[in-house]
Amino acid sequence: MSFVTLHEVGPRDGLQNEPGVISVAQRVALVRALADAGLRHIEVGSFVSPKWVPQMAQTDAVMAELAPGPEYAVLVPNMRGWDGFAAAQKHGGYAVAVFVAATEGFSRANLNCSVAESLERAAPVIAAAKAAGVSVRGYVSCVTDCPYEGQVAPAQVADVVARLFALGVGEVSLGETIGKGDPARVSAMLDAVMQVVPAEALAGHFHDTGGRALDNIAVSLEAGLRSFDAAAGGLGGCPYAPGAPGNVATEAVVAMLHEAGYETGVDAEKLALAADMARGLRGKGQ
Numbered sequence: 001m002s003f004v005t006l007h008e009v010g011p012r013d014g015l016q017n018e019p020g021v022i023s024v025a026q027r028v029a030l031v032r033a034l035a036d037a038g039l040r041h042i043e044v045g046s047f048v049s050p051k052w053v054p055q056m057a058q059t060d061a062v063m064a065e066l067a068p069g070p071e072y073a074v075l076v077p078n079m080r081g082w083d084g085f086a087a088a089q090k091h092g093g094y095a096v097a098v099f100v101a102a103t104e105g106f107s108r109a110n111l112n113c114s115v116a117e118s119l120e121r122a123a124p125v126i127a128a129a130k131a132a133g134v135s136v137r138g139y140v141s142c143v144t145d146c147p148y149e150g151q152v153a154p155a156q157v158a159d160v161v162a163r164l165f166a167l168g169v170g171e172v173s174l175g176e177t178i179g180k181g182d183p184a185r186v187s188a189m190l191d192a193v194m195q196v197v198p199a200e201a202l203a204g205h206f207h208d209t210g211g212r213a214l215d216n217i218a219v220s221l222e223a224g225l226r227s228f229d230a231a232a233g234g235l236g237g238c239p240y241a242p243g244a245p246g247n248v249a250t251e252a253v254v255a256m257l258h259e260a261g262y263e264t265g266v267d268a269e270k271l272a273l274a275a276d277m278a279r280g281l282r283g284k285g286q
Contacts, residue, residue, distance in 0.1 A: 003265070004257050005203075005226060005227045005264075006228055006253065006254070006264055007042075007043065007227065009247060010043075010233065010235040010278050012043035012046055012056065012074070012075060013229075013231060014231040014236035014246075014278065015027065016236075017246065020055075021054050021057065027044070027062050036270055037267050037271040040070045041070065041073065043097070044066065044073065045059030045063070046074055047074060047075070047082070056075075059084075060084065064090060067091075068092065070093070071093055071094070071095050074097070075097045077098065082125050095135040096129050096135075097136070098125050098169065100122060100164055101140065101141045102140050102146070102157045102160045103115070103148065105148030110141075115160060130168055136168070136170060138164045138165070139172075140160055140173070143177075144176050155192055157192065161174070161193050161197055162197060165196070165201065170201070172202055173227075174189070174204055175205040176216060177207060179210040179212070179213070181216055182215070183218070186219055200224075203225065204220040204225050204228045206228075208234065213248035214253070217248070218256075221260075221262075230253045231247035231248070232250045232277075233279040235247060250271060251268070254268055255268065
């Protein structure tokens with residue numbers, strides 16, 4: 001029976017979209033509930049400027065409360081972020097993630113730099129992580145659609161993925177960022193990307209804004225992917241579609257996978273409790 005690895009992104013990618021700041025205690029409680037449900041890869045925060053993402057402030061304090069067990073991941077956009085991560089890391093078992101976009105429009109709007117410049121920023125972070133024995137993951141956003149440039153050519157995505165992978169990341173997460181992708185275009189994108197990076201080094205990151213996330217996961221499974229991102233309770237809305245659902249809910253993905261006969265190592269009942277906790281954090285910022 002095939003095993004599918006799930007990367008829980010709710011405590012970072014989900015909570016960072018909340019209008020209020022969630023307390024450290026609430027963030028830690030959510031991470032612990034997710035770990036108790038059997039999730040072994042959990043994003044817990046990011047070392048970005050609190051001026052721009054106040055919800056992720058005090059990620060170091062969150063890290064200080066987490067005991068070894070799962071692999072906890074944090075987003076590290078540059079070497080300043082790496083220095084913050086390195087200072088906060090009290091035990092092994094942490095991973096870092098770097099972020100680039102497949103389009104110039106999204107890169108300039110969200111990272112204030114070109115795609116090439118974002119890769120240049122990521123390179124020393126990846127090198128530092130590898131030197132320190134820390135696993136590193138890469139995100140590529142807008143793999144089917146961009147809010148600034150419309151539909152994205154598969155070859156364009158493949159080029160950026162190849163350049164990021166060549167820097168030394170262990171896995172590339174393909175972000176269908178605004179939820180407009182459909183199975184046919186996701187399949188075409190994967191065909192192009194898998195010409196340059198093998199399926200076992202790829203993960204799918206689908207938003208459910210258009211209600212197609214599970215369908216897109218299904219075609220990704222058919223293509224050979226066995227790693228996916230999701231957020232308990234569907235935390236995280238799409239900033240380009242206010243009020244619409246964002247990240248696909250972890251509990252929905254687990255239910256789909258289990259019904260299809262895949263193993264995940266996740267306890268669905270405990271995950272449901274964690275998802276309830278996650279949904280309860282909406283609008284609860286302090």
